[in-house]
Amino acid sequence: MKTHANIPDADGFYEAWLSAHEGLSDEQSTDLDARLVLLLANQVGDQAVLLDCIAEARRTAVPPAALSVAKPT
Amino acid sequence: MSAESWKFAPAYELPCWPFVAPPDLGSGARIRYPVVIAGGGLAGLTLACDLALRGVRAVLLDEDDTVGVRGASSRGICYAQKSLEIFDRLGLYERIRDKGITWSVGRTFSGADEIYAFNLDDESQSEQPPFINLQQFYLEWFLVERILEIGGTDVRWKSRVATVENGADGVVVEVQTPAGAYSLECDWFIDATGANSRIRDAMGLQTHASRGTDRWCISDVRFKVPFAVERWTWIDAPFNEGRAVWQHLMADDVWRLDYQMGGDADPEAISKPEVAGARLRQQLGPGVEFEFVWIGPYGYRDHLLETFRVGRTMFIGDAAHVVSPFGARGGNNGIQDAANLGWKLALVLEEQAGDALLDSYHVERYEAAAENLKVTSRTSRFLAPRSAAEHRIRRAVTALARRHEFARRLSNTGRMAQANDYSPSPWSGAGARSVQNIAFDDTTLMRCLGGGTRFLGFVVDAGPALEGLAQLGARWPVAFHAIDTASPLAAHLGVSAGDVVLVRPDAYVAARLRADDPVSVEAALRAALSRDEPTGAPGAAA
Numbered sequence: 001m002k003t004h005a006n007i008p009d010a011d012g013f014y015e016a017w018l019s020a021h022e023g024l025s026d027e028q029s030t031d032l033d034a035r036l037v038l039l040l041a042n043q044v045g046d047q048a049v050l051l052d053c054i055a056e057a058r059r060t061a062v063p064p065a066a067l068s069v070a071k072p073t
Numbered sequence: 074m075s076a077e078s079w080k081f082a083p084a085y086e087l088p089c090w091p092f093v094a095p096p097d098l099g100s101g102a103r104i105r106y107p108v109v110i111a112g113g114g115l116a117g118l119t120l121a122c123d124l125a126l127r128g129v130r131a132v133l134l135d136e137d138d139t140v141g142v143r144g145a146s147s148r149g150i151c152y153a154q155k156s157l158e159i160f161d162r163l164g165l166y167e168r169i170r171d172k173g174i175t176w177s178v179g180r181t182f183s184g185a186d187e188i189y190a191f192n193l194d195d196e197s198q199s200e201q202p203p204f205i206n207l208q209q210f211y212l213e214w215f216l217v218e219r220i221l222e223i224g225g226t227d228v229r230w231k232s233r234v235a236t237v238e239n240g241a242d243g244v245v246v247e248v249q250t251p252a253g254a255y256s257l258e259c260d261w262f263i264d265a266t267g268a269n270s271r272i273r274d275a276m277g278l279q280t281h282a283s284r285g286t287d288r289w290c291i292s293d294v295r296f297k298v299p300f301a302v303e304r305w306t307w308i309d310a311p312f313n314e315g316r317a318v319w320q321h322l323m324a325d326d327v328w329r330l331d332y333q334m335g336g337d338a339d340p341e342a343i344s345k346p347e348v349a350g351a352r353l354r355q356q357l358g359p360g361v362e363f364e365f366v367w368i369g370p371y372g373y374r375d376h377l378l379e380t381f382r383v384g385r386t387m388f389i390g391d392a393a394h395v396v397s398p399f400g401a402r403g404g405n406n407g408i409q410d411a412a413n414l415g416w417k418l419a420l421v422l423e424e425q426a427g428d429a430l431l432d433s434y435h436v437e438r439y440e441a442a443a444e445n446l447k448v449t450s451r452t453s454r455f456l457a458p459r460s461a462a463e464h465r466i467r468r469a470v471t472a473l474a475r476r477h478e479f480a481r482r483l484s485n486t487g488r489m490a491q492a493n494d495y496s497p498s499p500w501s502g503a504g505a506r507s508v509q510n511i512a513f514d515d516t517t518l519m520r521c522l523g524g525g526t527r528f529l530g531f532v533v534d535a536g537p538a539l540e541g542l543a544q545l546g547a548r549w550p551v552a553f554h555a556i557d558t559a560s561p562l563a564a565h566l567g568v569s570a571g572d573v574v575l576v577r578p579d580a581y582v583a584a585r586l587r588a589d590d591p592v593s594v595e596a597a598l599r600a601a602l603s604r605d606e607p608t609g610a611p612g613a614a615a
Contacts, residue, residue, distance in 0.1 A: 034469035042479045 001052035077354065079346040080364035082295055087139045087210060090217070092231040097248075097255040106132050106227075107422050109246055109259040111234045111272060113140070115149065115209065116390025116407030117265030118216035122163045123415030125223040127526045129422060132257065133226055134248060136233040140217060141210030149209040149404035150323045151304075154193075155492035156408040157201035158510040158580065162519040165219045166201065172215075173207035174322050179304035181486050184311055188474035189481040193489060198565055199509035200517050204304075204489070206323040209404065237262060237272050239386045261418055261431075262386045265407075268374070270392040278378055285373030285397065287457040288334040290343045292353060295327050296363035306486035308456070308471060312355040317456050317486070327366050330356065333456065340370035373397040373453060377446055381435040387414060394442035399452040399487035402445040409492065410438050416578035419526045420602065425550045427603035433500045441493035448488050455485040495581070500601050505581040513562040518580060521554065526578050528598065531556050533563050534570040538588035542573065545591060549598045551575070577601065 007013050020036075021029045041050055097104050108124060110117045113135030121133045142148065152160075152169070160166045177197070181189040193203030220226050231251050238245040244262035248255055264272045273280070302322055310318040317333035332352055334343050342348060349368045357363065378393045390407030414434045420426035458464040473480035492507030510519045521529055527550035532539050535555040542553045556563050558570050566574050566582070573588040575597055584597035599605065 030465055031468055031472075034465050035473055038469050038473055038480060038483070042477075 001049050001056065077347075077350060079350040081346075082364045082366045085141075085208075085210065087141055088214060088217075089139045090228070090230050092138060092251055093229075094250070094252045095227070095229055095232075095255070097257050098250070098252055099255075103245070103256050103258050105243065105258040105260070106130070107259065108132070108261045108263065108418060109134065109244070109257065110263040110265055111246075112265035112267060112270075112390075112392070113137070113213070113217070113228075114265060114267055114390060114407070115213060115216075115404045116392075116411050117263070118213055118220065119159065119163070119408045120263060120265065120389060120411035120415055121226050121228070122165075122216055122220050122223070123159075123411060124419065125220055125226045126163060126523070127415060127419040128225070129419050130225050130227070132259070133220070133228045134232040134234060134246075135228070135230055138230040140213035141208075149212075149401070150206050150321065150329055151401035151405075151490075152205050152207060152212065152408075153401055153405045153490040153492075154197065154199055154201050154203050154509070155490075155507060156405045157205060158199060158519055159408060159412045161201060161510060161517075162522055162580075163216075163219060164223075165215045168215050169205055169207055169212065172211055172324050173205040174302060174324060175202045175205050176302050176304060176322075177203045178301075179306070179489070180301075181484050182305065182307045183309055183471040183474070183484075186475055188308075188471060189484045189486075191489075197509070198511055198561070200512055200519070201510055204401070206321060208323055208325075208327070211324060234266070234272055237264075237275070237386065239276065239384050241384065244385045260385065260422065263414070264386060264388045264392045265390050265411075266392055268376070268391040268395045270388070272386075273378065273388060273392050276383065276386075278380070278383070280376035280378050282374065282376035282395075285375075285453060285457070286336050287453065288336060288338045288340070288343070288370065288372055290332050290334055290338075290340075290349065290352075290368065290370045292330045292332070292349050292368050293323075293327050293366040294330060294353060294363050295325070295366055296357065296361055297326070298357065298361055300328070308467075308484065308486060310356075313352065318356070319486075334370070336457075338370075340372075344368045344370045375446060375449070377439075377442055381410075381439055381442075382431055387431070387434060389414060389438075393438070394446070396442075396445050396449040397453045399449045399456075401487075401490045402449055405490045406438075406441060406445055409441070410434075412579045413438055416526050420550060423526070423550075425526075425602065425604070427605070429603035430500070433498065433603070436498055436500075437495045437505070440495060444493055445490075452485050452487050500603065501581075501583050502597075502600065503584065505577070505583060508576055508580045508582055509565060510580070511562045511565045513556065513560045518562065518576070522576075522578055522580060526550060527552055528578065528583065528601070529554060529576045530573050530594070531562060531566065531568075531576065532573045532588045533560075533568050534558055535588060536571075538571070538573075538591075541591045542588060542594060545595055545598065549595070549602070551598060575601065 108131040110133045121131055124131045177194040178192050180187050197203050233249045235247040235249050243258050245258050305320040307318040309315045313332050319331035321329045376395050381388045381393045389410040396402050417430050458467050470480055470483045474484050495505040497504045510517055530553040532553055532555050571588055574585050575583040577583045583601045586593050
């Protein structure tokens, strides 16, 4: 799994991703993200990398408690 | 809605065989047999038939006097290529082919759109097709008649196993019959009494059983609509409130339509003829005449016994493993358990193989059952998502599958049964893979495997090496055949000049070696048979 910066235009990607969600309900948005995951997974095409990414996504979830006490410093 | 009346076909007339008082009754002395099989379902009957052809005189005990399950219609319907190849070797394939429905194409629909299709013919080189559908009781019926035709098997109807004493030197079985109870004794006892085996439970063995919450209802129905003779599955059928449906043809123009129900469905309510009839009317549309053959609600269950061998007792078929019905991985694996065990029992009884060979039955078939459990559990989870997230992921798959090939592969309405591979083991250092029933040199692999229990060694472009190998045939149950590199069998096995491939009696490759190295070939036979020294006697009649 790559963790160094590998997206050539990171801000442009972020903007495109947000734009894709514009005007969608929460359900439509989460459905879009699920389709996006599948399309990207097929680009990766490497079982070990996919499983690493799933595990890392699961590991990096921010617990609800941490969200509620987070304050700007 | 106006009330419609529903027709039922007359019940199938199944054959009955008479109870005949066995010599054990009232003889006073306890008779000892080489093999006793309890249970005349697919697994037990296949084993009895296999043993009969190998010259092992087995006793088959069945508590009923007919085939099928009373009050029910067919259970299994799809018989896979490996099973059909076994039946070809056992001499009943043609009967199955003539009665059954041959198919190879499957299609999956979401709503009204086809999102996935496969054609199993693409990977098949066998003399047998990928699948034939047939009501299970027909298959059992043909097996019984074939066993009786071969002769040598003592088939005892109305004979229920009461107790089993699994001793170190033999197994003592108490049998109840209409004419009283008796005990018999055997070298090897086979429990093929099915999912609810009391024999297994009385031994206190762990099965790790679980039951699914998903509910289904089968309607076996006869109608005349020219539907494609293919396996059609809907993930979310518009005519079943957005739930899954299976549509498959079997013999006698009977269609199996299997409907997924709501999780809280009451089995009695969903199987009422008026409810099942209304469902069918939704699918078939107005004006199509049909008659019910059977309506049966069910839920999934599974279990996996920890060990398929306990001393002198072996568990085969549903007694050992049960999986959800996706992909025809139940009955086919019972049949394949039987074919895995038959030759091993025969060679151990002939003292051509060591007792430890029977451990390989557990190792190989447990591995197959565990794989089948994994595969069917994945299908089950695709078809019955357990949370909003699982629904969302499935929606993503079906949406993309409409447009893209890669996503079609993720849609999972069952992965059809294939002959399982076996991992590397003490019996087969490189693992064992099934060989299809290839036609070559005016014969077929199954024909070569008939008549006696021995390994086959296929030597490619043999040359002088064949002579050295042929001498092994005098000491081990093996017969060598020369084939040339252009032979379809050589192509299927992926071998080249100077190779020798050892094929087991159940059509699995045991080893692949060089023909000019008979020492290694003998070592492979020694390992594959769990036997340190050759017996000096040739194998069973070649």
